Amino acid sequence: MKKFLAALPIVFAVSAVQAADIVDTAKSAGSFNTLVTAVQAAGLVDTLKGPGPYTVFAPTDAAFAKIPKAKLDALLKDKAALTKVLTYHVVPGKVMAADVKPGMVKTVEGSSFTVKTSGGKVMVDKATVTKTDIAADNGVIHVIDTVIMPK
Template sequence: MEKKALLASALTVLAMTALPAAQAGAMSPGLSPAPVPTDTGASPPAPTDMTSPSPTDMTSPSPTDMTSPSPTGTGAMTEPFGPACASLPATGEGSLEDMAGKPVADAVASNPELSTLNDAIKQAGVAETLNSAEDVTVFAPTNDAFDKVPKDTLDKLLADKEELTKVLTYHVVEGKKTPENLTEGTLTTLQGGTLTVEGSGEEFTIDDAKIVCGNIQTANATVYLIDGVLMPK
C-alpha cells in the first residue's frame, strides 16, 4: 500500500511538471511571448523633431525695384510730331537717327527737306557758329517755305550776307525748347528780336509760320521744321 501511495504521488508531481511544457509546445515554434512593458500607460517617446526643416527663407527674393522707371518729366512729349515728319528719310542721311548724332548745321545739310536752308547757311557762313552753339532751338524753314518767298526777294536776300545772317539768326533761340516750352508767348532770338509763339499740343505757330514737324533732336539743338520764312520785325 505504501509503495502504491508513493507511486501515485510521483505520477502527480510528474503530471504537474509536464503541463507547462505541453502548454509551451502548443505555441507556434520560434515565437516568444511579447514582453509586457513595464508601464503600459506611457506614450512612446516623441521624436526630437518631426516637423519638416524650414528653409532659411521661403519667400521669393524681392528685386531692388520692381516698378518701371518713371521718365524725367512725366507727360512731356519726347517724340517728333507733325505731318511733315513722314517725309523725312526713314534711315540713312537726313533720318531722325542720323540727325540726332550731328551738330545742327550738319544735320540740316544732310536733310533733303532743308536743302535751301543749307544753301543759305553756307552763303551766310554761319555753319560753324551753329555747330558750336550749346543747346539752341532752330526753327528751320523747309524747301516749300522758301518757295513761298518771291524769287527776286530770295535772290536779293541770298546776295546780302549781312541781311541773310540777320534772317537766319532770327530763326534761332537759346535753349533746347520742348513743345511744353512753346507756350511761353514770346522767345528772344539770337538776332535780338522776339518771336511770338501760339498753340499747344501738336499745333503751334511761330509768328505766321506753322510747325510742320517738331521736336527733332540733333547733337546740340532741337529743331522745328516750319512752313514759312521768318523775317525780323
C-alpha cells in the same frame, strides 16, 4: 575669351558714331537745302556746328519757295540781311516741343517772335510748326512752313 575679342571691334565701331550737329542733321533730312545754302552764304555754319545748344525753327525748301525768286536771290547776296533773317529763326538753349509756351520768345538775332497755339497747331509768328523735336547733338530743330522775318 575668343568671343569677347571678336566683339571688341564692333563695340569700338558703335561707340565712334556720334549724333550729328544742327547743320549736318538739316543736310541729311533732305528738305532744308535752301536753308543750308543760306546758312553757308551767311557764314553761320561754324556757329551752328558749335556747342550750342540751339533751338532752330527751320523753314523747309517749300517755305523758301514762297519767297519771290528775285527777293530770295537778293537776300542770299546780302550777308547782313541774310544773317539777320537766319538768326531770327534761332533761340538760345534746347527747347523741346513740350517746353514751348505761348508768348514772346527772344531770338539770337536780338528781337522776339510770337509763339501761339491756334486750332491745336503751334504758330511762330505766321509760320506753322509742322514737325517737332528733331534732335541734334547741339540742340533741336522744329520744322516750320514759312520763313519768318524780323520786324
